Amino acid sequence: MTLPRIFIDGEAGTTGLQIRARLEGRGDLRLLSIDPARRKDPEARRELLNSADVAVLCLHDDVAREAVAMIENPATRVLDASSAHRTAGGWAYGFPELTRQSRGEIRAARHVSNPGCYATGAIALLRPLTDAALLPPDYPLSVQGFSGYSGGGRALVDAHEGRAHPDEPGHPMAGPFKSYALTLTHKHQPEMAAHAGLSQPPLFTPHVGGWRQGMLVQIPLHLGPLGVTAARLHEVLADHYAGERFIRVMPFERGQPADPILDPQALNGTNELELFVYASPGGDHALLVSRLDNLGKGASGAAVQNLDVMLGLEGAGHRYGVAEGV
Ligand SMILES: NC(=O)C1=CN([C@@H]2O[C@H](COP(=O)(O)OP(=O)(O)OC[C@H]3O[C@@H](n4cnc5c(N)ncnc54)[C@H](OP(=O)(O)O)[C@@H]3O)[C@@H](O)[C@H]2O)C=CC1
Ligand SMILES: CC(=O)N[C@@H](CCC(=O)OP(=O)(O)O)C(=O)O
Structure with missing residues (x-):
């Protein structure tokens, strides 16, 4: 063979x-x-x-x-x-x-x-919800990303790990924590829109920090204008990914997943993606979160x-x- x-x-x-x-x-x-x-x-x-x-x-x-x-x-x-x-x-x-x-x-x-790393986190949360018509395609969404420095490729990895050439100026994104893409444009926005079923790109604000790999992607939602509960959002995501080997929709009990604090590095070295739905006590707000290894x-x-x-x-x-x- x-x-x-x-x-x-x-x-x-x-x-x-x-x-x-x-x-x-x-x-x-x-x-x-x-x-x-x-x-x-x-x-x-x-x-x-x-x-x-x-x-x-x-x-x-x-x-x-x-x-x-x-x-x-x-x-x-x-x-x-x-x-x-x-x-x-x-x-x-x-x-x-x-x-x-x-x-x-x-x-x-x-x-x-x-797919792109941030885009994977955002699209995994959004696409089942747009397909189920729980999110209208033109809904004004914001997506926030928090990535380890390996997302910046060799140049940022070298800058963090002491291999930058002594004659070269420091990498502008190196350091414990940086907000970037503050022109409010990023290469993942068209990809997010196209594959999440949106008619307009989300407002995307990425951040990079001083850990090597692992990321969180967060999507805050005001539920009032959507006329949907956090429990319903969770149910649709859980149904969509049921039986998938690498994607887990984390259990949702009375508005909260079990993890009150999320470490972006928890899935490092794996090909896994975890999806969380958080809700405020009154049910007005939800926060959708995905966690993945940007290199996984x-x-x-x-x-x-x-x-x-x-x-x-x-x-x-x-x-x-x-x-x-x-
Ligand atoms: N890092 C991440 O988390 C992710 C990266 N990606 C994508 O993967 C791609 C690679 O990214 P990443 O691995 O981070 O980048 P790196 O800079 O770490 O790697 C790119 C590699 O390509 C080599 N290279 C450059 N020019 C040429 C050439 N003409 N012919 C052959 N090889 C060449 C580089 O060599 P040299 O360094 O010597 O120039 C380097 O080894 C990018 O398009 C990125 O968008 C996708 C998802 C996540
Ligand atoms: C921290 C950092 O710089 N992240 C990269 C994206 C990471 C990535 O790998 O994007 P692709 O999958 O599209 O290559 C950035 O924001 O451009």
Whole structure:
């Protein structure tokens, strides 16, 4: 039996290293590796991109677009971890649990785009609610994100872990806590709108802190104008994700999940996503929260899960977690 050949373009980066670590030891795939000295050589990359059954792109957006343009072999499928193709026509969105059709679309697609980390947290909470008409598509939503610094890729990881070049100025986002994207524009907004079933992008305010990985995404809601209870929001989410291996809707007893305090790092090293619905005592306000590892279900864990869905291997029960700090 010939094993599916997988090439990770950008395997030395934050996302690429984590995908590679998750695929080490898999006897049902064959990893094609590039000579580290030639990892940015277009000819070496072109050859491997066109020899792979699936090319996994762990590159910044512009380089990912160039990589797609280099592929001439019609049999090569692409799983792109960058944000270049998340709302592009002809690309399946790699969120297997999102709708009843998602797995089939990913399985059939030649081109699959892996979701963004903040977007995963927001869309997981919103899409079942817009599909159930509990949230109107034009509802004015706010989304707040809190991420570990690995979300900023190699440059921010190096700045935090003391590997920045002494001649280079400090990374503007390094430090214990920073609010950013204060132009109120962020690359995940179009993706959130498109895949959460919204007709306008949410107001999105991300923050990054001095922990390596793990994130929370929060969506506050005034329930009065929506005419819905927090218990109903919880019920719809719990029904939608029932039976999913990686997504858990946390129990809701009299308006509160069991956790009164959330640590963004609790799912680090896993491919899990937890969803919480909190309610104020009078029932006027709800807070939807998702917790995930930005490098797990927010990037590399999701990519390996998508790879398996593409290849029809999801049912084999592979582990999509990896030790922290890879
Ligand atoms: N970090 C995260 O939490 C997430 C990241 N992503 C996405 O994944 C993609 C990669 O991000 P991330 O891993 O964080 O970024 P990194 O900067 O850590 O990694 C990118 C890698 O690509 C390499 N590279 C740069 N130019 C080329 C080239 N021309 N040919 C081949 N390789 C090249 C870089 O090498 P060098 O460093 O030497 O330049 C680096 O190893 C991005 O599009 C990002 O949006 C998606 C979800 C989450
Ligand atoms: C902390 C930090 O800088 N986070 C990144 C997003 C993280 C991420 O990985 O986004 P993609 O999945 O779209 O690549 C940012 O806000 O641009």
